[in-house]
Amino acid sequence: MHTHTPASHGLADLGTAELVAGYRSGAFTPVEVLEAVRRRVEELEPTVNALWAGDLDDGSAAWAAAEEAGRRYAAGTPRGPLDGVPVTVKENIARKGVAKPAGHAAGVPPVAEADAPIVARLHEAGAVLFSSTVMPDWGMLSSGVSSRHGITRSPLDPTLTTGGSSSGAGAAAAAGYGPVHIGSDIGGSIRLPGTWLGLATLKPSFGRVPLDAPYLGRCAGPLARRVSDLRAAMQVIGRPDVRDVSELPPYHGDYSRPLSAAPGPAQAPGSRPASLEGVRIAWHTDAGCGASTDPEVAEVVVRTAELLRDAGAELTEIPPFMDPGLLADVDRFWRVRSWGDLRALPVEEQHRILPHVAQWCQAGADVSGVEVLRCYHSIQQMREAAIAATAAYDFVLSPVAPMAAFPAEQPMPFLDPSVPMTHIGFTVPYNMSEQPAATVDAGATADGRRVGVQLAGRRFDDAGVLSLAEVLEGLLSG
Template sequence: MNPTAPHDTPADLSVAAMTERFRAGDLTPVEVLDAVRARVEACEPTLNALWWSDLDRQGRAQAAARASAERWQAGEALGPLDGVPVTVKENIAVEGVPMPGGHAAGDPPTATADAPITARLREGGAVLVGATVMPDWGMLSSGVSSRHGITRSPLDPSLTTGGSSSGAGAAAAAGYGPVHIGSDIGGSIRLPGTWLGLATLKPSFGRVPLDAPYLGRCAGPLARRTEDVLAAMQVIGRSDPRDFSALPAYTGDYTRPLSDGGADVRGLRIGVHTDAGCGEGTDPHVASVVRATADALSDAGAEVVEIAPFMDEGLLADVDRFWRVRSWADFSALDLEDQRRILPHVARWCMAGADVPAVELMRCYHSIQRMRATTVAATVDYDFVLSPVAPMAAFPAEQPMPYTDPSLPMQHIGFTVPYNMSEQPASSVHAGFTPDGRTVAVQVAGRRFDDAGVLALSERIEEIAAVPAPVRIVGA
């Protein structure tokens, strides 16, 4: 959406613009919350982004907004997100809120405490307005859920949001405030990024603490601009003892410039590829957006080097099989009636994990470690690597996946999943459109721990490419 469009409200402001107005006293967090409430009321019947909301005028969010307004008036703001509306994905615990995991089976357990992310947001004064939906067990790259139904794109409700951070992506694109937190085990933050025209970050593994860490799983921000992703990381990118995989406390500055000073990309060595080496072939229109971005960086002084694809069909099939077994364990623990409530595509997909021998499962685990080694070896000589996020543009909202056959390995994650397993940071940056107007992002991957560098280059790409923001249709 064009940030200067006449229908913009305080809900559409960037974090920096919003908090500057809080500081100046010509806007309050209460007024912003009112604008978000109005946006949700206008959009939510179509989008279906929220599982739980706290938008009642007597609720905790209202109280948090009033408390923030008092702090800003007293000159005692708690940090860059004080008074800023945020959401978290439904698998990130909010005390007292049920966590269904996207599926309709059984009664969802109620969180007994805030997750580390939720706690950091509250400590920083952010106004938590809701929890966003996801598909069954987070194992789809769409907004299709047996519990929630279909979540739709604010840019075009006939199209997918991507997933599994489907509700977070829809909320970000619709303007339910500037910052939304999702999770990502194979692309679940970045895929909504490319299909909704968003800025996102899958951080280095362990950079954003979780209360349920798992191989490859990360949590991170989705927003409409990289500067808001950066602001969110300043708050949630902190260590927490509840996460046994957490990295040591980050003492750097996420706002630091690129390595050679300022926003100058000269001297950076950037690898680029548009062939993942596995899965579905890349749409030429998607590839052309990546190539145009690489050319723009080259024109700005970066050394851009073509690199060979480093994934292969075996690596993709093995991580897919590993996840099928994991989901089969969850599915098989349900009684027959609850099994029937699981989305059929997910049920058929995970049933292929039912008879996998333990020796084969261990082979798949070791294959994931080979993926990690292969990814590091292929990218270590470059400051950053540029690629598509997904090989295709957005598909119909009703489809669970970009392809319809659940017997296939996940055909669309060949560019994203390597960086989950290698633990390297990777962002999505809105960079262009297909001829029919669907959004396309580029993925920026960096060396492990260089989250700040990935964000700095992502911001620079936004500046260099100067691609118009996508136009929101729903709620406009």
Template sequence: MSQGYAARDFSPTEVHDAVQSVIARREPTLNAFWQHDAVASKAAAGESAQRWADGAARGPLDGVPVTLKENIARRGVPMPAGNAGVTPVEPTQNAPITDRLEEAGAIILGSTVMPDWGMLSSGVSSRHGITRSPLNPAWTTGGSSSGAGAAAAGGYGPLHVGTDIGGSIRLPGTWLGLATLKPSDGRVPLDNPYLGRAAGPLTRTIDDAAALMRVISQPDPRDWASLPPLESDWQTTGFDPCRARVAVLADAGCGIPTDTQVRQAIDNAADAFREAGATVVRLDPWMTPELLADLDLFWRARSYVDFAALDESARSRVLPFIQRWVTSAKDTPGTRLMECYGSINRIRERTVAATQPFDVVLSPVAPMAAFPAEWPMPWGETDEGMAHIGFTAPYNMSGQPAATVNAGFTDDGRPIGLQLSGRRFDDVGALAAASWYEQHRPAGATVDWRSYDS
């Protein structure tokens, strides 16, 4: 887009109008947006078009459409956290991400939906209803960055920002065939940082993810945990398989066993690295069912605090699945929560120790492919805890970067994502490995976006 703008082949206004036509056609089915103001975004596109005409563009994202998940603050836009029981907070200032994108001239199309409190891995929300996959409306988008994933896969422009505390960027990535990055802790400044939380890109290509990271990763003093500026320029061409030590983790050690077709796709990806000269070894799991259960209980208790603060009428409007999930933790003693906190620290310690010897660790993103859109979790309405995030959550707790890229399909056409995690703070290395695989994967592992865009 930026090359086309610079060459005067087309303008940000023309691109904006084309994207809006896609949104008008697909949004009634996909349900990706919480807030969508086409009048304001068209005005911003017009201002960008004038800057390009004047030779005063603010950079390569000037005039490029982007969406933000609804829990990323935009001044004056209410934030309901996907929850019908919550009185939406109306922020008086932007989040750092929003400020960086506005400063760069990106065209913010709107805020995308999420499930209740972001604690489901689907597009089911008590406030927003069901968000559906652009690949097949019967399939889930994944969550909690459900709207961001639907917008990315649905062609609502190239750049979309989600958040992730246990897989909420990467799970839509695997179930929608996207390229994503859960960045290192502190790499993308947040206005509300807390344990395991990160924000990052959901895009169709790794290079687009890197382009977005160049802007949103700039440090901001409002996030007391934000990292210093990255010295590199987010170039994704630096991965040399002949010099790489690559590990493969096919068994998470906890949760649901990996589906046979998912495992085969990851094995095939590992073979591609091996055949290109990488040293590839199998990695034993370091997670345990007990550690995953303690993380789940910690999150239940945290969300129960928010649930208990609502009045009775508001609590009744929360999604029934979330009501059951949080109330199961209402009598958890403080001593038990401290044990859970200790387990989180053990997850962090074990994850860093197990992965440190390797340049990149390959694994599934999730042990299963996409499930029905109406299900709140991969198993439906029953309570299986967090049995699907054994591959993703460890990297939230350790603060390590983890990218995803599509690696194949099930027999019935559902995408299968490959997760590529890097050492602590090596976000560029994780993206570079993902970019290498994206360029060298079999043709049958590539998503044919044109077939879904028609």
């Protein structure tokens, strides 16, 4: 069953560059685009279930923002690449006056007293922020299953998962609820929807996109259908804010850079990608921990490596640098943190947490302080291992997850909450090493489930990662 695919056309499906060009020429207005998004939402949302605290009623703040953007374009004074562009943010990204339930049904969700840095940047840029998007309980599932929201389903096939925990953001992107959706990622929560929903995504370098509650490994970044939309989003949200104590120094570029040192003419828009001569890319299909990589997923990575080699890149297969102990330790560290969240709830509310998450949390109840500190040091070892294994290369190509999409009703790709997270061996090391990592839709299994690849880069090289992702996107469509 397919409710919608990226092959359909309409104003709701246009990318940021096409929208801005249309606004500038007068071909259509931000209000007309928002109306197209509203029609798409009305058509698909009963099945997809991606949105929380939406704002698409006539006369709402979103409509006012669209009208104001239209006036700026008419006056020739647009504010940038997202002016008038419909966007959403994950529900854990604060919007002033909007409740933040963190995906779970326990208690009364707190109402945000101020906009998060991301939301402030979006408003300043003239983006039309019309909704938050849903997530599973505390963001600790890689699916769209939530005790508060129910099940969020893939717009490509509603029987399949969206991935998570940026489940609503991924579903909104795949459904065509506008071109840009902002999620968060502490172990793969942006990139897993990327692979299972056929999206382009970016988990930026740690500290590149400001958060008002930074935490070890946590990043926020965009999900979209095309890499150019990721770049447009980063130009807006990738700016510092004093509230993020982990913020990086300001970045003043446009999130693109030349990849090859080889001489030759500049790449024209829409032309075949420029040469990758001299670009060093490591690749692997074995994470060294967790679930074994499905042969169909591995084959997509191998074919992608061949494409990049044919484009001039130097490809080197590397051994895995994770191991089961590192994966188990970061899982245990998170269990203790989430056990603290569960224990803080009134006893009568604890049963409202999704059973899979509650059982997973409870395994952290009796972990000693000494063991928690050992797990913290293990995370630093993971960081060291990732950097040591990848430092000799410009980029690393791998699967995003070792498996293709699983049924929408499953909280995780595995059923036993007592085992460590078996599906994040490729993604979590780059959270802890603080390196940027993008996903590109690169193929499909024999039964049609989408498979993405991950492209990780050196710390701070978000521009390089996006540039390689865009080259690969062109190679795959060529």
